[in-house]
Amino acid sequence: MQSVHVSRVIAADPRRVYEFAVDARHLPLWAAGLAQGDLVIDGDRVHLDSPMGRVEVRFVARNTLGVIDHDVTLPSGATVTNPMRVLAHPQGAEIVFTVRQIDLTDADFARDVAAVRADLDRLAALIEADRGVGG
Template identity: 60%
Template sequence: MRSHHVSRVIRASPTAVYDFAADVGNLPLWAAGLARSKPVQDGADLTVESPMGRVRIRFVERNRFGVLDHDVVLPSGAITTNPMRVFPHPDGAEVIFTLRQLGTSDEEFARDIEMVEADLDRLEDLMRNLPRKGSAAEHQR
């Protein structure tokens, strides 16, 4: 089994990146590889429409360590555990998502990597365009 780490450095505070990414209502904004619809709370899980069909997601509890690990229950019932972290970087925050090649072909694994790269690119773009606390744009609201 191979693992692949996708990383993005985002010019925003680790707290801001973590808070945005941990807000499940924001998932469809940046995690199109996972959520194509607004998440619906279903007990301890979330249910969303994804490129793989309707899936259930279970995130670890919010924490001060920047951990965003989550399990995805696929329509087949298979569970994929996805390690994800936000931590301080000299230029702001670094987000690392680990993919594991579990029973997929090399081509499917490469597509999964591309989807996660695109998701983290969207997260970076969104964070770059959010008004910063104390900024002139925020005071104009």
């Protein structure tokens, strides 16, 4: 199994990037690889429609370290842990998402990596376009 760390520099304060990205209500705006359509927040669980079907997402507790790790429970019942971080960067913030090749062909893995890259590009565009966007 291989892993790829997909990162994107965002011209914004790291705390602002973190607060926007960790807010489940914002997922449909930028995380097309995960969130589409209906989203229900139930305590620390988020139930949402995704390209894979109905999934449940659980984020780690909010923190000051920029950690946005989250578990996604798939329709099959399998749970995938997704490491994600917001780091300080000389140009603002850098968001890093680790994509792991779990039971995927090389072609499917390449598509997942490309989808995450596109999601992070959308996230950056949203934040950089609206300096008032935040938590």
